[in-house]
Amino acid sequence: MKESITFGDLTCAPGEKVQGYMTFADTGIKSPMTLINGTEEGKTLLLTTGIHGGEYPSIEGVIELAEELKPKDIHGALVIFHPVNVDGFLDRVSGIYPGSGENLNRQYPGDPNGTIGQKFAYALTNDVIKKCDFMIDTHGGDLHETLPPYVYYPGVGDQKVAELSRQAALAVHAKYMVRSQCDSNAYHMCNHFGIPSMLMEMGGRGLWTREEVEAYKFNVKNVMRYVGLLEGEVILPENPAHVITNAAYIDAEVSGCWYPMVKLEEKVKKGQLLGVIKDFFGNVLEEVYAEFDALILFYTTSLAIKAGDPIITYGI
Template identity: 55%
Template structure:
């Protein structure tokens, strides 16, 4: 690795030992997302951090904004690229999941398409201009406006570069998470990057349209510890005394119909095989669908809104 005298991301040309902020244009569109590019004064790895692929996930967005302000390029090795947030349209519109311009969930569009709609183009730009230049990728999320979850980390289980997968899993040992989930998904920003050989993680924390200083500080501490692990920061990584619970199998339930969602369990509740975990009724109170646990499990995620649309996520449980 050599010192990168200048780097260029989103049109921001940044010399070694400097930091610049600005808005990055997406191809031939009028869409711009806020970007901070930090070029360290010493040689090192390139870390990409994306926040707010879903615009209502506030703790991760605020953590990214604060980190972008606080990091001193003179004190780091390598480069840190922070997008805060990706889905700035949804952020200002205060809507969940989707990009308002085309109604698509950006996280399901990777690796993207330069000939598609705006969401496809955003995913394509993130893939080709940001992920593919990174040595390590952190995609930070949280419960959206109508979701709630405990702190946990996803690490990828699919990808041709086994060393990259192992490296990402090793990094989870330095995150203060309650649960650690091995993902077999092939969609999503970090999964897409991992499949192409980039060590990648997804961190989750918070939800329900809220954020707190404690959540933001915990996020920042996690990210700084990954920076230590990558030797971007000079200190030794802080060991996490309370190891996360490993989730070896998870079920992600989506709504099979639109209506009113009534969970029968609480977050982190332990449930038995065959136990009813929720139901959807219509606006007249008629039951449309019921959902049961396939095995003894723990509730990891749940939608908290009464209103639900078909194919929206409603609950996640795992062993």
């Protein structure tokens, strides 16, 4: 007999849909959550959005999925957070949780006695992620960022699980598929616990369109079909994503004014100047050069930049 599922203070019986808020430990972070428990046995899928509050196509897409999906649609169970970082969303703050100034997606595996961000990461990992069988974490270009549609899968940790993640990522209609080497964010933690996962990206610059939202919903539901939560045939892309296995993520070393000298998806050569940071008198403080031949996958579009903030990503 199929059992109820419980996350935080919410319990959802088979055939039910329950909505409310989950509080993450003593962080002050309260996130809207939807639980959908189907009547048939199956996997439990975790769907998150808005860990960064300014990534609008993914946030709106997941909000709509939480509203539209019904228990009769689901084989197994679906756990949705929409959005995680409500304060960042409402304050229109990019990248961080405004209560602590931390990037909530860079704190894993977390610490129950650490900072707000570390406590959040620990709670999400232990109270949510470990209770699920698959994770889709949805993102996009933030308020000051631009990028093409792409999907990440973890390249570190358990390689058998990473391969399961890669196979699922093939169902995503995106321009690029990136084998990530980062190991400090939510979906990577899944890989260490035998849970396949992925991170989707689309949109940016604080904008969202109906086309982007529908594309996001299509991709999420296509992966849900692959995992077995939804009935129907998985629709593979006609043009498979270009695979990126080596990516460089460059952060600013100094604060000042950022001037990118390349365009999105431009092919660059090793040693090519990608951009400069200047002070308020026009003096060059930092020059950024490509370390290998690559494609430009992301860059910050704002003039303002702080030391430690991402400025450009390229890969091959």
